[in-house]
Amino acid sequence: MLYRRFAAGILGVGFSITVWQLLSAIIGSSLIFPGPAEVVGSMRILFVASSFWKAVIGSMERVLLSFILSIGIGTLTGIASGLNPWIRDSLAPMITTIRATPVLALILIAMFWLPSTGVPIFSAFLMAYPIMHTSAYTGVVMADKELLEMASVFKVPSNVKFFKLRLPAARGHFLAGAKNALGLCWKVVVAGEVLSQPRFGLGTGLQDARLSLETSRVLAWAIATVFLCGISEFALGILAKKESDSREGAPN
Amino acid sequence: MKPYELRGISKNFGQLEVIAEFSASFESSSVTAILGPSGCGKTTLLNIIAGILLPSQGSTGDFPSASFSYSFQEPRLLPWLSSMENLLFALSSIQDKKFREERAQRFLVHSGLDDFSTTKPPKLSGGMKRRLSLARAFAYPSEVLLLDEAFSAVDLKLRIELMDLFSLLWREEKRTTIIVTHDVQDALYLADQVLVLSSRPARLVDKLSVPVARENRRYGSRELIELEERLYRQILS
Numbered sequence: 001m002l003y004r005r006f007a008a009g010i011l012g013v014g015f016s017i018t019v020w021q022l023l024s025a026i027i028g029s030s031l032i033f034p035g036p037a038e039v040v041g042s043m044r045i046l047f048v049a050s051s052f053w054k055a056v057i058g059s060m061e062r063v064l065l066s067f068i069l070s071i072g073i074g075t076l077t078g079i080a081s082g083l084n085p086w087i088r089d090s091l092a093p094m095i096t097t098i099r100a101t102p103v104l105a106l107i108l109i110a111m112f113w114l115p116s117t118g119v120p121i122f123s124a125f126l127m128a129y130p131i132m133h134t135s136a137y138t139g140v141v142m143a144d145k146e147l148l149e150m151a152s153v154f155k156v157p158s159n160v161k162f163f164k165l166r167l168p169a170a171r172g173h174f175l176a177g178a179k180n181a182l183g184l185c186w187k188v189v190v191a192g193e194v195l196s197q198p199r200f201g202l203g204t205g206l207q208d209a210r211l212s213l214e215t216s217r218v219l220a221w222a223i224a225t226v227f228l229c230g231i232s233e234f235a236l237g238i239l240a241k242k243e244s245d246s247r248e249g250a251p252n
Numbered sequence: 253m254k255p256y257e258l259r260g261i262s263k264n265f266g267q268l269e270v271i272a273e274f275s276a277s278f279e280s281s282s283v284t285a286i287l288g289p290s291g292c293g294k295t296t297l298l299n300i301i302a303g304i305l306l307p308s309q310g311s312t313g314d315f316p317s318a319s320f321s322y323s324f325q326e327p328r329l330l331p332w333l334s335s336m337e338n339l340l341f342a343l344s345s346i347q348d349k350k351f352r353e354e355r356a357q358r359f360l361v362h363s364g365l366d367d368f369s370t371t372k373p374p375k376l377s378g379g380m381k382r383r384l385s386l387a388r389a390f391a392y393p394s395e396v397l398l399l400d401e402a403f404s405a406v407d408l409k410l411r412i413e414l415m416d417l418f419s420l421l422w423r424e425e426k427r428t429t430i431i432v433t434h435d436v437q438d439a440l441y442l443a444d445q446v447l448v449l450s451s452r453p454a455r456l457v458d459k460l461s462v463p464v465a466r467e468n469r470r471y472g473s474r475e476l477i478e479l480e481e482r483l484y485r486q487i488l489s
Contacts, residue, residue, distance in 0.1 A: 146326065146328050149328075150322070150328040150342075152304075154341075154343075154344075154392050157345055168330070168332045
C-alpha cells in the first residue's frame with residue numbers, strides 16, 4: 001500500500017517535470033518560462049546563501065506567531081460561541097466581515113498601521129482566525145448528542161462534561177482547522193512579505209528576484225515556500241495522528 | 253417504600269401518537285420488564301421516565317425526584333477514556349473521591365473487566381463494552397435503574413452472560429429496575445413483573461407477575477412455558 005502510494009507519487013512528479021520541460025521548450029524563453037534544470041541551478045545557488053536561511057527563519061517565525069495567535073484566540077472565541085449563543089451572535093458580524101475581506105486589502109491596510117515585520121503576522125492571523133474560530137465552534141456544538149444525554153442522566157457536572165467530553169470531542173474539527181490555518185498562514189505571510197518587504201523573508205526574496213527579472217530565481221523561492229509549507233503541514237499531520245492514536249487506544 | 257407510578261402517560265411527536273394513556277406501577281427494588289414489538293415506543297417511555305423527554309399528557313409521579321442510571325441501547329462510552337475513567341466520568345457528581353474510586357473499582361471487578369481498567373473502548377470487544385455499560389449503570393448509586401435493550405444485538409451465549417451479570421450486580425444492590433426489551437425469554441428470565449405494550453401507539457395490553465424466584469430460573473425454562481405462550485400471543489395479536 002505504502003509502496004504503491006510512493007510509486008504513484010514519483011510517477012506524478014515525473015510527469016509534471018516532463019510537462020514543465022516540454023512547455024519550457026515550446027515557449028523557448030527562460031525569462032518567461034525557465035525549464036526545470038535552470039530552476040534547479042537557481043535553487044542550488046539559493047540554498048548555499050546565508051540570506052536564504054535567514055529568510056526561511058524570518059518567515060517561519062512569522063508563520064508560527066500568526067498560527068499560535070489564530071489558534072489561541074480562535075479556539076477561545078469558538079468555544080465561547082459554542083457554549084453561549086449570545087457570544088456566538090455578537091461575534092458573528094465580525095467573523096463574517098473578516099472572512100469576506102480580501103487578503104490583499106487586509107495587507108494594504110495593515111501596512112498603514114504596522115512595521116514591515118508585523119504586517120504579515122497580522123494579516124495571516126486575521127485570515128486564519130475565522131478558520132480556527134469556526135472549527136472550535138463546530139467541534140463544541142457537534143459533540144455527540146447521545147454522549148451528552150448519557151452525561152446528563154448521570155448528572156455529570158458541567159466542568160467535567162466540558163473538559164472530558166466536549167473538548168476531546170472537538171479534537172477532530174480542531175485538528176482539521178489547524179491544518180487549514182497553517183497552510184493559509186504560510187500563503188498570507190509570504191504574500192504580506194512581498195508587499196511589506198521585511199529585511200528577511202521568503203516573500204522579500206520572491207519580490208527581489210521578480211524585480212531583477214530572474215524568473216528561475218522567483219520559481220526557486222516559490223518552490224522553497226511550497227516545500228516549507230508542505231513540510232510543516234506534514235509535521236502537524238503526524239502530530240495529530242499520534243495524538244489521535246494515543247487517545248483512542250489504537251496501535252502507534 | 254412507596255412504588256413509583258406512571259398515570260395516563262401519552263406522547264405525541266407532532267401528529268404522530270407514540271404512547272397512549274399508559275399507566276403502571278413499579279414496586280420499589282423490583283425488576284419490571286416492558287415488552288413490546290420493535291418501534292412501539294418503549295424507548296420513548298423509558299426516556300419519559302428518565303426525564304429526557306416530557307410527556308404530552310399524564311403524570312410521572314415521583315420519578316422526577318428520583319436519580320437514574322441508564323444502560324442505553326448502545327454502550328455510549330467515551331472512546332478517549334479508559335474503562336475505569338468511563339466509570340469515574342459517570343460518578344463525577346459524587347463529591348467523595350475515595351468512595352467514587354472504590355465504587356468504580358468494585359463494579360469493574362464484578363463485571364470481570366478489572367484486567368481491562370486502562371483499556372479504551374475501541375480496543376474492547378462488543379461484549380466487553382456492554383458489560384462496561386452495565387457496570388457503569390450499577391456503579392452510579394441511583395434509585396432507579398433503566399435498561400434499554402441492554403442485552404440485544406449479541407449472540408445468545410453472550411446475551412445470557414450479560415443477563416447473569418445483571419442478576420449478579422442487581423443482587424449486590426437491589427434497585428427499582430425497568431428493562432425495555434422485545435424478547436419474551438429475556439423478560440421472563442429477569443423480571444418480577446412484565447408489562448406488555450401494543451404496537452404504536454403503545455398501550456398497556458397485559459401485565460403479569462413471574463411466580464418463580466429469579467435465582468431459580470433458567471433461560472428458556474419450560475417452567476414458564478405458559479407465561480411465555482401468553483406473552484407471545486399478546487405480542488403477535
